Amino acid sequence: MVNSVPEAFVFMKVVHQLGMSPEDILKQKQVELGRVGETFWGYGPGPLHPTGQVRPFAREWGKRQGSIHVLMETTNTKFDSDNPPASEYSLSDKEDWKRQSLPAGILVTGKYALVLDEIRQLDQPFDLDLRQYKVGIGDKKGTNATQYLAFQGMKQITGLKKGQGKGCLVKIEQTYYGPDAPKAVVPITYQARLKYPYAVFLR
DSSP: OOSSOOSEEEEEEEEEBTTBOHHHHHHHHHHHHHHHSOEEEEEOSSSOOIIIIIHHHHHHHHHHHSSOEEEEEEEEEEOOOOOOOOOEEESSOSTTSOOEEOOTTOOOOSSEEEEEEEEEEEEEEEEEEGGGEEEOSSTTTTOBHHHHSOOTTOOOOTTOSSOOSEEEEEEOSSOOOSTTGGGOEEEEEEEEEEEEEEEEEEO
């Protein structure tokens, strides 16, 4: 695992889902890693589109850094969905693309999933100042992370209908001191590492 905040990374809020707390989900993912050497972290719909954002971002910055990590903030938010756990995944969202069965024992839900080969709870959680980062890919590329991500009590920014809660972020040279700067620091408690193909579509 990385010992310092990388220049580029994926940020994600961890929510309760499938009746499981973030702690329960972490334990499940670590069991899956021990069994098959990889795990799938479900999310979406919304930001972090597998082919439009995650994969090109991971390819570009993976060459520079050697790997792409996921920094996670745990929350008490509950994600309610009637969708059953996924049973298949694909590399494309096209209907004619070959679908593959998820490895036995993988429990995941959502529209997309990050593919991970490491995940753990940090022994020493740290505060991440999102004023120091910007969106690294997509139609909001260059937008400061404090303007892009959703925070409790944060005023919504003009031009963004709602905060996103996750994104591909890159370090900026000058810290942002806009009107939302006071609520820009978030605690990072989990850390993971992306594995090729980085992100997939669930079915």
